[in-house]
Amino acid sequence: MALKVIKEQCTxxxxxxxxxxxNAIRLNDDGIAEVLESCILCGQCVDSxxxxxLLMEEKHGEEATGYRGVMVFVEHEFxxxxxxxxxxLGKGRDxxxxxxxxxxxxxxxxxxKDMAKEVGTYDVDEIYVVDAPHLREYQTNSYVxxxxxxxxxxxxxxxxxxxxxxxRDFAGALATRLETGLTADCTELDIDPExxxxxxxxxxxxxxxxxxxxxxxxxxxMSTVRPKVMPMPEKVTKDGxxxxxxxxxxxxxxxxxxxxxFIKDTAGTVNLADADVIVSGGRxxxxxxxxxxLLELAQLLGGxxxxxxxxVDSGWxxxxxxxxxxxxxxxxxxxxxxxxxxxxxxxxGMQTSDIIVAINKDPEAPIFKVANYGIVGDLFKIVxxxxxxxxxxxxxxxx
Amino acid sequence: MSLEVAVPAKERVSFRLRIVVCIKQVPxxxxxxxxxxxxxxxxxxxxxxxxxxxxxxxxxxxxxLKERYGGEVIVVSMGPPQxxxxxxxxxxxxxxxAVLLSDRAFAGSDTLATAYTLSLAIKKLGEIDLVICGKQAxxxxxxxxxxxxxxxxxxxxxxxxxxxxxINSESKKIIVERLLDEGIQVVETTLPALMTVVKDIxxxxxxxxxxxxxxxxxxxxxxxxxxxxxxxxxxxxxxxPTQVIRIFTPPxxxxxxxxxxxVPEVVSKLLDALSSQQVISI
Numbered sequence: 039m040a041l042k043v044i045k046e047q048c049t050x051x052x053x054x055x056x057x058x059x060x061n062a063i064r065l066n067d068d069g070i071a072e073v074l075e076s077c078i079l080c081g082q083c084v085d086s087x088x089x090x091x092l093l094m095e096e097k098h099g100e101e102a103t104g105y106r107g108v109m110v111f112v113e114h115e116f117x118x119x120x121x122x123x124x125x126x127l128g129k130g131r132d133x134x135x136x137x138x139x140x141x142x143x144x145x146x147x148x149x150x151k152d153m154a155k156e157v158g159t160y161d162v163d164e165i166y167v168v169d170a171p172h173l174r175e176y177q178t179n180s181y182v183x184x185x186x187x188x189x190x191x192x193x194x195x196x197x198x199x200x201x202x203x204x205x206r207d208f209a210g211a212l213a214t215r216l217e218t219g220l221t222a223d224c225t226e227l228d229i230d231p232e233x234x235x236x237x238x239x240x241x242x243x244x245x246x247x248x249x250x251x252x253x254x255x256x257x258x259x260m261s262t263v264r265p266k267v268m269p270m271p272e273k274v275t276k277d278g279x280x281x282x283x284x285x286x287x288x289x290x291x292x293x294x295x296x297x298x299x300f301i302k303d304t305a306g307t308v309n310l311a312d313a314d315v316i317v318s319g320g321r322x323x324x325x326x327x328x329x330x331x332l333l334e335l336a337q338l339l340g341g342x343x344x345x346x347x348x349x350v351d352s353g354w355x356x357x358x359x360x361x362x363x364x365x366x367x368x369x370x371x372x373x374x375x376x377x378x379x380x381x382x383x384x385x386x387g388m389q390t391s392d393i394i395v396a397i398n399k400d401p402e403a404p405i406f407k408v409a410n411y412g413i414v415g416d417l418f419k420i421v422x423x424x425x426x427x428x429x430x431x432x433x434x435x436x437x
Numbered sequence: 438m439s440l441e442v443a444v445p446a447k448e449r450v451s452f453r454l455r456i457v458v459c460i461k462q463v464p465x466x467x468x469x470x471x472x473x474x475x476x477x478x479x480x481x482x483x484x485x486x487x488x489x490x491x492x493x494x495x496x497x498x499x500x501x502l503k504e505r506y507g508g509e510v511i512v513v514s515m516g517p518p519q520x521x522x523x524x525x526x527x528x529x530x531x532x533x534x535a536v537l538l539s540d541r542a543f544a545g546s547d548t549l550a551t552a553y554t555l556s557l558a559i560k561k562l563g564e565i566d567l568v569i570c571g572k573q574a575x576x577x578x579x580x581x582x583x584x585x586x587x588x589x590x591x592x593x594x595x596x597x598x599x600x601x602x603x604i605n606s607e608s609k610k611i612i613v614e615r616l617l618d619e620g621i622q623v624v625e626t627t628l629p630a631l632m633t634v635v636k637d638i639x640x641x642x643x644x645x646x647x648x649x650x651x652x653x654x655x656x657x658x659x660x661x662x663x664x665x666x667x668x669x670x671x672x673x674x675x676x677x678p679t680q681v682i683r684i685f686t687p688p689x690x691x692x693x694x695x696x697x698x699x700v701p702e703v704v705s706k707l708l709d710a711l712s713s714q715q716v717i718s719i
Contacts (some may be wrong), residue, residue, distance in 0.1 A: 041480075047487070062517075073649050077541075077544055079544050079545035079674055080681070080683065080684075081684075082684070088479055096673075111688040112463065127691075160585075171461075177587035178584070178587075178594045179593075179594070182588075185628075186696065202618070203597065203617055203618050204617075206580045206581075206596075207584060207594070207596045207597075208584075209584075210548070210580065210581040210582070210584030210585050210588075211584040211585070211587065211588045211594060212581065213549065213581070213585070214549065214552060214585040214589060214679070215588055218678055218679075219547065219549060219677070219678030219679035220548065220549070220581055220679070221679060222548075222549075222577075222578065222579035222580065222581055223579070230440065236683075241578075241687065242576065242577060243464075243575075243576055244575065244578070245687065246687075246688070247684055247686060247687070248684070248685050248687050249496070249679070249681050249683070249684050249714070250682050250683040250684075251677050251679050251680065251681050251682065252679070252680050252682050252683075253678050253680070254678075278573070288570065294593050294627075295593065295595075295624045295625070295712055296624060296626070297622060297623070297624050298623040298624060298625055299622070299623040300621070300622050300623070301620050301621040301622075301623070302619060302620040302622055303619060303621070304621040307596070309618040309619050310618075312619050314633065315716075315717070339717055345689070356637075357616070357635070357636055357637035358601070358616060358637075360636070363490065363574075363575050363637045364490050367578070371715065371716050372711065372716045384715045387573075389690070390687075391616060392716070393714065393716050394690075395707065395711075396459045406693060406695070407693070408690055409666045409693045410690070410693055410694065411694055411696055411707055411710060411711075412693055412694070412695045412696065412697075413695075413696050413703050413704075413707065414695060414697075415700065415703070419700050420703070420704060423701055424704050426526065426705070426709070427701070427705060427717060428708065429703050429706055431576060431682055431708065431719045435719060
């Protein structure tokens with residue numbers, strides 16, 4: 039058991055009972071705190087105890103040795119490197135400098151050598167490349183095998199992966215093969231100056247709380263990192279980037295999945311994960327035909343169209359556009375919520391956006407609590423006016 | 438307590454899908470999780486526990502595939518004893534059997550330990566064709582247990598599935614559609630496989646009174662570490678490489694501003710504000 043009650047110090051004040059989110063502590067017949075089976079070791083009670091009578095055992099173990107440096111997994115699809123990989127090179131450089139260790143990248147794919155050249159235009163020390171025709175498309179098994187081989191050979195102490203659709207399919211499988219810790223969807227990364235450990239901070243419970251997580255003993259320490267959180271680094275011109283070609287360990291036989299078809303989504307202009315601007319519609323849109331004006335607004339702003347669950351469940355727009363707890367979590371620079379009341383499930387998927395604009399006729403709608411700018415009124419007047427004025431401004435800018 | 442479900446391969450006369458659905462009980466989102474600003478601790482007043490929303494789609498898909506191809510659905514959860522309620526809901530929706538993995542030894546599991554423990558339970562259930570998980574749980578939002586479990590089991594990994602098009606009983610091929618960022622990918626693989634599902638895949642049914650009563654009578658065995666043929670050091674807190682060291686409230690959003698006036702005027706104010714903050718480039 040990792041949570042201990044020091045009976046001599048417990049005064050039976052009951053504070054721990056109150057703070058336990060799982061109702062897993064009670065006062066026993068002697069008036070002393072007792073930890074029950076439902077305890078999940080979240081540690082809330084330890085912080086609450088004024089007598090320091092609750093003690094969470096530290097993780098014990100020996101730090102794996104021989105691991106050094108930061109490794110970034112370079113994600114690409116359709117021959118294009120995902121911008122999150124460059125963001126990770128920027129953050130990775132910062133972490134590597136704090137550790138006075140090298141920053142490396144791994145590029146796996148058909149044409150990886152060419153992609154490595156592009157990676158090399160950023161401030162990176164070494165690039166590991168596996169280039170083979172059968173790695174043309176991402177598949178969990180083949181890519182995980184190659185990454186596992188590189189990591190076991192090079193032994194980085196930190197591995198960073200984008201928390202994208204592809205990255206989250208890959209990272210969970212890879213960390214399991216390596217039997218190491220993985221922290222999902224981080225929004226902050228830093229190095230603990232004393233122990234040199236990676237401090238990984240991420241939102242939980244739909245962004246209502248943040249947690250900082252360590253992986254003290256297993257190596258590598260692995261994180262997936264949310265796109266568009268870390269700034270894009272500058273390109274550099276430097277010599278001496280080492281590109282190391284590695285023979286593939288997988289063969290075409292390791293392709294366990296046959297990709298039969300790909301049906302591109304045409305309803306929105308760009309995908310939500312990549313969009314800097316998202317214009318979302320909810321129940322207040324009243325019908326599918328009205329999403330056309332949101333699309334027009336989104337296109338004027340170079341963005342994509344999102345939706346609340348209510349709009350998706352009404353069949354007005356496909357599920358791929360749903361933002362919120364049972365849809366996608368997004369973090370654009372600008373999120374415009376039109377006719378969305380702001381149920382907590384929706385907020386969980388968008389409340390970390392940089393700027394939120396809410397348009398709703400109900401002044402009491404919860405969406406206004408998270409909005410930087412709110413307009414109380416009729417969206418059927420406001421949205422067309424936004425389109426009109428944006429076009430006007432564009433015209434002016436052109437002339 | 439044992440559960441008589443293991444079926445040796447040679448006794449399987451005709452194709453019957455044996456499906457495991459993994460579910461998690463999570464705090465209801467309606468009960469907003471907040472921090473006490475003074476004490477810095479979690480407050481979850483009136484916390485109600487529910488089946489993780491994505492797992493409802495997993496249960497429903499398991500039951501639908503059973504109805505389509507024949508077979509059985511076994512639902513597995515790891516959690517405190519009260520997670521039996523979540524399993525009963527799955528039984529009421531049409532799952533045939535349920536197993537709860539519950540023991541102090543499992544407490545403090547991160548995703549690595551959770552996937553390990555679930556994989557041992559699934560191995561104990563005998564030959565399984567398909568494991569279905571929700572895309573992610575709404576409390577942790579990691580989406581890591583599904584892929585981890587597929588690796589542990591050595592099953593083909595199919596994430597973000599929005600449609601099961603076909604399962605061929607002779608070739609044991611499965612064709613599914615995966616919802617990716619820019620569209621839908623159609624893929625084929627061979628069973629056994631593990632898939633994680635998104636909301637688009639189905640509309641979960643509401644259990645009727647008869648099925649709820651039947652579920653209430655179904656015995657749910659509880660398995661602990663002694664029931665699983667595994668390495669004790671890989672369970673729970675000790676088997677979890679990651680450790681939460683701090684929980685805090687994110688800084689509140691900066692105070693919002695309500696723009697007022699006639700429509701052309703408010704829109705103009707809004708666009709000026711967005712433009713001056715360089716959120717839009719016009």
